[in-house]
Amino acid sequence: MRRRGILHPQLARILSEMGHTDGLVVADAGLPIPRGVERVDLGFLPGQPPFLAVVEAVLAELSVEGAILAEEIQSANPEVLREVLARLEAPVTYVPHEAFKERVASARAVVRTGECTPYANVILFSGTRGVFPG
Template structure:
């Protein structure tokens, strides 16, 4: 469910608006495999644009989120992104659940949509669990 109307990309705004309680929305780097048939909102323009954290900020600004899943490898392989991601999630009262990357990819198969950034650093991915604003 959308909180505000600041996202201009029509497909991304629609997915956030349509997300119901417990739906999964995956914000990805440029390399995460997206299952065939899954909805892909591809924002990648070129390597690094837009950055994963910029996309996360836009999504978190409008989507009610009650949980998040992150690959545990993110902390070791991409500590700057992991720290920034944890900080952003903590600001909305969410502590990410860490799972092995293989398990992370398996969990994405139930996602409503994938929002692909142009991020070119490893393990810059998160599964957001939709909440409700009430």
């Protein structure tokens, strides 16, 4: 049994299987998840677990070379945006929410949280950043 890091077996497996440029979505409770995309459903109550806690845990275990956020987060949820940007050490691209939802279909998996604030979704792209010595 693991003592640290992600304890959820499905999420731990997905993180260990992530390859270069694979996308992992950390989503709020309302983001539609297309059929065929693996779902890790962590939400158990409104707000639980919170989006930022899950993002932080994933970032501690996954090398991320880029991220996509919906443009709408900038005006609809600036507090969450500020917190996500503070945790990311990778470039961020903004796309309209409809385009974001289209990109979810090609993700390796979607991790659904209990978050109920608007546009609290991010696609994290795995990479070699920080994995191999320079």
